[in-house]
Amino acid sequence: xxxxxxxxxxxxxxxxxxxxxxxxxxxxxxxxxxxxxxxxxxxxxxxxxxxxxxxxxxxxxxxxxxxxxxxxxxxxxxxxxxxxxxxxxxxxxxxxxxxxxxxxxxxxxxxxxxxxxxxxxxxxxxxxxxxxxxxxxxxxxxxxxxxxxxxxxxxxxxxxxxxxxxxxxxxxxxxxxxxxxxxxxxxxxxxxxxxxxxxxxxxxxxxxxxxxxxxxxxxxxxxxxxxxxxxxxxxxxxxxxxxxxxxxxxxxxxxxxxxxxxxxxxxxxxxxxxxxxxxxxxxxxxxxxxxxxxxxxxxxxxxxxxxxxxxxxxxxxxxxxxxxxxxxxxxxxxxxxxxxxxxxxxxxxxxxxxxxxxxxxxxxxxxxxxxxxxxxxxxxxxxxxxxxxxxxxxxxxxxxxxxxxxxxxxxxxxxxxxxxxxxxxxxxxxxxxxxxxxxxxxxxxxxxxxxxxxxxxxxxxxxxxxxxxxxxxxxxxxxxxxxxxxxxxxxxxxxxxxxxxxxxxxxxxxxxxxxxxxxxxxxxxxxxxxxxxxx
Amino acid sequence: xxxxxxxxxxxxxxxxxxxxxxxxxxxxxxxxxxxxxxxxxxxxxxxxxxxxxxxxxxxxxxxxxxxxxxxxxxxxxxxxxxxxxxxxxxxxxxxxxxxxxxxxxxxxxxxxxxxxxxxxxxxxxxxxxxxxxxxxxxxxxxxxxxxxxxxxxxxxxxxxxxxxxxxxxxxxxxxxxxxxxxxxxxxxxxxxxxxxxxxxxxxxxxxxxxxxxxxxxxxxxxxxxxxxxxxxxxxxxxxxxxxxxxxxxxxxxxxxxxxxxxxxxxxxxxxxxxxxxxxxxxxxxxxxxxxxxxxxxxxxxxxxxxxxxxxxxxxxxxxxxxxxxxxxx
Numbered sequence: 001x002x003x004x005x006x007x008x009x010x011x012x013x014x015x016x017x018x019x020x021x022x023x024x025x026x027x028x029x030x031x032x033x034x035x036x037x038x039x040x041x042x043x044x045x046x047x048x049x050x051x052x053x054x055x056x057x058x059x060x061x062x063x064x065x066x067x068x069x070x071x072x073x074x075x076x077x078x079x080x081x082x083x084x085x086x087x088x089x090x091x092x093x094x095x096x097x098x099x100x101x102x103x104x105x106x107x108x109x110x111x112x113x114x115x116x117x118x119x120x121x122x123x124x125x126x127x128x129x130x131x132x133x134x135x136x137x138x139x140x141x142x143x144x145x146x147x148x149x150x151x152x153x154x155x156x157x158x159x160x161x162x163x164x165x166x167x168x169x170x171x172x173x174x175x176x177x178x179x180x181x182x183x184x185x186x187x188x189x190x191x192x193x194x195x196x197x198x199x200x201x202x203x204x205x206x207x208x209x210x211x212x213x214x215x216x217x218x219x220x221x222x223x224x225x226x227x228x229x230x231x232x233x234x235x236x237x238x239x240x241x242x243x244x245x246x247x248x249x250x251x252x253x254x255x256x257x258x259x260x261x262x263x264x265x266x267x268x269x270x271x272x273x274x275x276x277x278x279x280x281x282x283x284x285x286x287x288x289x290x291x292x293x294x295x296x297x298x299x300x301x302x303x304x305x306x307x308x309x310x311x312x313x314x315x316x317x318x319x320x321x322x323x324x325x326x327x328x329x330x331x332x333x334x335x336x337x338x339x340x341x342x343x344x345x346x347x348x349x350x351x352x353x354x355x356x357x358x359x360x361x362x363x364x365x366x367x368x369x370x371x372x373x374x375x376x377x378x379x380x381x382x383x384x385x386x387x388x389x390x391x392x393x394x395x396x397x398x399x400x401x402x403x404x405x406x407x408x409x410x411x412x413x414x415x416x417x418x419x420x421x422x423x424x425x426x427x428x429x430x431x432x433x434x435x436x437x438x439x440x441x442x443x444x445x446x447x448x449x450x451x452x453x454x455x456x457x458x459x460x461x462x463x464x465x466x467x468x469x470x471x472x473x474x475x476x477x478x479x480x481x482x483x484x485x486x487x488x489x490x491x492x493x494x495x496x497x498x499x500x501x502x503x504x505x506x507x508x509x510x511x512x513x514x515x516x517x518x519x520x521x522x523x524x525x526x527x528x529x530x531x532x533x534x535x
Numbered sequence: 536x537x538x539x540x541x542x543x544x545x546x547x548x549x550x551x552x553x554x555x556x557x558x559x560x561x562x563x564x565x566x567x568x569x570x571x572x573x574x575x576x577x578x579x580x581x582x583x584x585x586x587x588x589x590x591x592x593x594x595x596x597x598x599x600x601x602x603x604x605x606x607x608x609x610x611x612x613x614x615x616x617x618x619x620x621x622x623x624x625x626x627x628x629x630x631x632x633x634x635x636x637x638x639x640x641x642x643x644x645x646x647x648x649x650x651x652x653x654x655x656x657x658x659x660x661x662x663x664x665x666x667x668x669x670x671x672x673x674x675x676x677x678x679x680x681x682x683x684x685x686x687x688x689x690x691x692x693x694x695x696x697x698x699x700x701x702x703x704x705x706x707x708x709x710x711x712x713x714x715x716x717x718x719x720x721x722x723x724x725x726x727x728x729x730x731x732x733x734x735x736x737x738x739x740x741x742x743x744x745x746x747x748x749x750x751x752x753x754x755x756x757x758x759x760x761x762x763x764x765x766x767x768x769x770x771x772x773x774x775x776x777x778x779x780x781x782x783x784x785x786x787x788x789x790x791x792x793x794x795x796x797x798x799x800x801x802x803x804x805x806x807x808x809x810x811x812x813x814x815x816x817x818x819x820x821x822x823x824x825x826x827x828x829x830x831x832x833x834x835x836x837x838x839x840x841x842x843x844x845x846x847x848x849x850x851x852x853x854x855x856x857x858x859x860x861x862x863x864x
Contacts, residue, residue, distance in 0.1 A: 210810055241692075
């Protein structure tokens with residue numbers, strides 16, 4: 001339970017608001033009214049909507065209402081999970097198998113029954129070979145046995161920690177129907193966009209550039225669910241448009257910070273609109289300074305520590321994120337309490353110390369006050385990453401490092417940093433996805449080929465850190481594995497292959513009439529079966 | 536009519552090399568931009584491992600050389616096949632046909648608005664050059680011209696959609712409304728008022744200024760003096776003699792402007808969430824979607840060539856001197 005509490009109070013600045021929404025949603029959860037059409041803002045139209053192939057938030061936002069995973073993240077469930085298509089899961093002692101008991105009486109939207117064959121097919125034909133995250137988690141999956149229609153036994157060739165599988169369940173185990181995909185070219189199957197799932201809503205209509213319309217699934221397995229008759233995703237690429245549409249009551253909800261942070265203060269005062277900071281605890285984004293260790297100066301630990309001391313994290317949180325973020329201590333965010341360790345070195349904001357470290361490293365200020373120059377590439381994906389790039393340039397100037405800002409668009413940034421290594425420092429927003437082994441260790445692990453995005457492309461290599469990552473990957477005992485990741489955090493913060501600056505979740509802005517908002521840690525990408533509208 | 540046909544034929548032939556240059560240039564430009572369609576896609580899905588990257592490049596055809604791809608593109612184009620959009624995973628032609636009507640509607644209305652209102656106000660201003668009315672209109676229109684389109688759009692939304700709630704904030708029609716026929720047309724019209732105003736009011740100044748300048752010029756002509764000495768009414772002189780003669784340069788500007796509006800629609804379509812051509816172009820660039828962007832540019836180039844042709848034909852009708860040399864050649 002203490003997990004749930006600390007998860008809830010991640011963003012201290014909004015604790016009050018947070019508490020009030022938590023109360024109201026609890027009170028209303030049981031007798032929420034049924035019916036109604038919920039219109040929400042969507043900022044993009046993914047080209048493939050199949051969450052079994054593309055495990056990304058953009059896809060989940062829409063597809064998670066139609067296609068369900070084996071389990072979903074939960075504030076108060078056991079191990080932070082609530083059952084969906086699986087009702088029970090158990091790992092073997094040797095870590096070579098995991099047995100799932102599947103929900104009975106579930107039907108696909110086309111009326112066919114959901115069975116263990118669908119799970120086996122999804123796992124072996126899609127998650128493992130095709131899915132961006134599943135390729136990592138299920139790398140050692142060999143077979144899936146289906147002794148009966150409601151049991152699936154996953155067998156691995158190498159020990160695979162149940163802890164990892166468990167933590168990955170919400171994101172990587174979206175189950176699709178075998179009878180629709182079997183024997184076809186999966187990547188080209190039209191069902192990648194005309195989704196058929198088991199979820200509370202059916203995808204009824206898609207008008208490119210305008211909207212997606214989801215309709216209530218009357219045969220949903222959840223009793224009395226879903227509450228809503230329709231969910232409509234209205235495509236609004238401009239962020240100002242989302243705010244205006246909310247104020248004009250044309251839409252009722254904008255998730256994923258579709259309303260810019262700078263507008264939140266004003267819009268929160270509009271009667272009938274609420275700003276919710278909860279519901280993204282399991283989708284934490286991290287603000288990170290990536291370092292190219294091929295640069296002689298940056299290969300020096302003293303220089304990296306000096307840069308860490310030069311960054312005022314409080315300023316970043318208060319001014320760039322307007323308080324809607326938390327300062328980071330290391331590579332695992334605070335709202336992953338299962339793994340988070342505070343037992344790491346701290347680099348306080350201290351310009352004098354930074355200057356001293358740089359002097360000590362043998363980079364004295366030249367006649368113009370500069371020690372050396374470098375190229376800084378802020379990722380363009382968020383306003384905040386760009387703004388932090390501007391800030392970092394100034395912060396570095398204060399310690400005599402002249403950073404030249406290089407602004408690229410998304411594709412060019414991706415290539416410059418992760419393929420061409422044409423950077424000295426870069427600002428990145430990696431995501432912590434519930435377990436360090438999914439997308440966090442890859443940020444510092446060595447031996448990753450060029451071209452792999454959101455990974456260690458800075459040429460950093462530490463035998464010690466690689467060793468901990470490799471051991472943890474095959475450690476079955478959850479406690480021992482967690483301890484290894486505590487070591488991992490300490491080692492990373494000591495050696496600074498990259499610098500973690502801040503971590504943030506997104507903001508949901510909704511009309512007061514939308515009920516049961518943000519009642520799980522992946523709310524925006526969960527199934528919304530209990531979301532309701534006040535008549 | 537014969538003159539017009541000759542003009543048409545000459546233009547059709549001369550536009551082929553123009554199109555070729557546009558295509559090759561766009562291709563090279565996109566090629567020189569850092570990052571390709573796979574990089575753009577990986578950003579949107581949060582990354583993938585090396586084997587996934589490899590197989591994506593293969594399925595997008597990006598593992599082939601530049602020359603091969605350009606050749607493949609041209610040979611498909613000869614069969615009127617605009618190719619496959621990698622960012623949308625759909626045929627380019629379908630995408631364009633889906634978006635083009637919205638943009639044509641938006642641009643057509645905006646151009647009509649700025650042309651009609653602009654030339655009308657230009658006549659008012661040019662009727663008495665340097666009068667108070669003239670000064671007021673000229674300065675006012677310049678002020679409008681100086682306003683960035685997206686800003687005007689946002690202000691209009693805040694005033695008329697958010698505060699007054701008279702009009703919808705965005706979109707081309709009410710979503711999933713099931714409206715048909717006249718009701719639907721009315722609905723679309725209502726949605727178009729704000730974006731058309733934002734786009735049209737800005738370019739209004741151009742037509743106003745050209746009309747006014749043309750009229751100022753014409754007032755000095757001998758035939759105007761003659762008309763006045765004949766004792767014609769002022770209104771008749773303004774409309775029949777002065778304004779009509781000042782109309783010619785306005786048609787030129789109209790031709791140029793319809794091309795510029797294609798560019799202006801990028802911003803307005805994104806502010807007003809209208810699924811149009813401009814937004815598609817923006818998405819194509821962000822997604823490094825070469826086939827789609829080239830399809831868009833080809834269609835844009837063809838439409839600009841077409842509009843200029845129409846302008847030339849209109850010229851030929853408005854002024855008997857134009858086209859005489861071409862027809863004789």
